[in-house]
Amino acid sequence: MTAVPNDSPGAELGGRGPVVRAAVGIGVYAGALGLSFGAVSAGAGLVFWQTMVLSLLMFSGASQFAFVGVAAAGGTPFAAIPAALLLGVRNAFYGVTLSEILPRGPLWKRLPTAHLVIDESTAMAVGQPRLPLQRLAFWSCGVAIFVLWNLGTLAGALIGASLDSTRFGLDAAGPAAFLALLWPGLTTMKARGVAVGGALVALVLIPIAPAGVPVLCAALVALVAGLSRRGERSSGEDPLDPTDTAEGVLP
Amino acid sequence: MTPVWIAVIIAAVGTYLLKLAGMSLPESVLNHPTVRRIAHYLPIALLAALVAVQLVDGGGHWAVNWRTLVAVAAAIVLLLLKRGFLTVFLTAIAVCALLQFVPGP
Structure with missing residues (x-):
């Protein structure tokens, strides 16, 4: 196990120990969020096993909160299906990215892997500089979150709707985690432009588009950036190469 | 089976199939240089957008x-x-x- 040197760029984890510790840290946060999901779902009128099936089978936080949110609003529960799916589309994009990191096996091997494709596991994986660490990051983060998210949901569904996640500072946990995981990858001007562009697109669309659409439309920024070679460095094949970060992570 | 149960199962299976679909593109597509570049920038754009939404989305309107x-x-x-x-x-x-x-x- 290697410790993170103090001068490691950004929040790059840089070793097996730090990767696993970060995964467990995110898992604990997911457990706390799962607790509030279980409580919200119970408050929305879903029975215990419906709540558990969402966390075990859907396993995508944003989609789950959207589902119970729409289901709680009354009317037909089928209106909750497109809301959940819309927020789940970005996982399909993540799958394309992760196909470069994870070994490509036969379909039966991809079945359990695909289940763990979520924001956090993707962010952890692409935030690592080298292939073995990227795989370790994906699996440790995915498994830690799956276990703790479901335990949290279980407790939340049993305790009921009296929990308030804002009181534990969890509002800041998601944005801070994703920022810290993105940061080491923002080594080129182009990558920084894509991050700022994606955030701006989502920001503008928030009041106009239904939930899920603002984030999805940010994918257009990646599409435009990917279609042009400009701004790519010669080491573009492996943009997270550690030697790249010598350039500095300061914007 | 109640309508809520049916909706839960359709939405859960659909969400899973979306994850599987992204991982199941043919290798010839994934190895294309343009696809590789887009795949590199996708998580950056999507996660940055997610941060923005988590910070200022008050449920369909800006709220900080x-x-x-x-x-x-x-x-x-x-x-x-x-x-x-x-x-x-x-x-x-x-x-x-x-x-x-x-x-x-």
Whole structure:
């Protein structure tokens, strides 16, 4: 196990120990969020096993909160299906990215892997500089979150709707985690432009588009950036190469 | 089976199939240089957008929680100081939790 040197760029984890510790840290946060999901779902009128099936089978936080949110609003529960799916589309994009990191096996091997494709596991994986660490990051983060998210949901569904996640500072946990995981990858001007562009697109669309659409439309920024070679460095094949970060992570 | 159960199962299976679909593109497509470049930038754009939405989406309108903003600003300062992931992450949570004791402006 290697410790993170103090001068490691950004929040790059840089070793097996730090990767696993970060995964467990995110898992604990997911457990706390799962607790509030279980409580919200119970408050929305879903029975215990419906709540558990969402966390075990859907396993995508944003989609789950959207589902119970729409289901709680009354009317037909089928209106909750497109809301959940819309927020789940970005996982399909993540799958394309992760196909470069994870070994490509036969379909039966991809079945359990695909289940763990979520924001956090993707962010952890692409935030690592080298292939073995990227795989370790994906699996440790995915498994830690799956276990703790479901335990949290279980407790939340049993305790009921009296929990308030804002009181534990969890509002800041998601944005801070994703920022810290993105940061080491923002080594080129182009990558920084894509991050700022994606955030701006989502920001503008928030009041106009239904939930899920603002984030999805940010994918257009990646599409435009990917279609042009400009701004790519010669080491573009492996943009997270550690030697790249010598350039500095300061914007 | 109640309508809620049917909706739960359709939405859950659909969400899973979306994840599987992304991982099941043919290798010839995945190895295309343009696809590789787009795949590199996709998580950057989507996760940055997700951060923006988590910070300012009040449910279909802009809404800013100043405590969350201050906590994330603290996280950015620590990132500029090149602190490790857990330091950044836990500090943001701690700052946000402590600010709950401060009356809002």
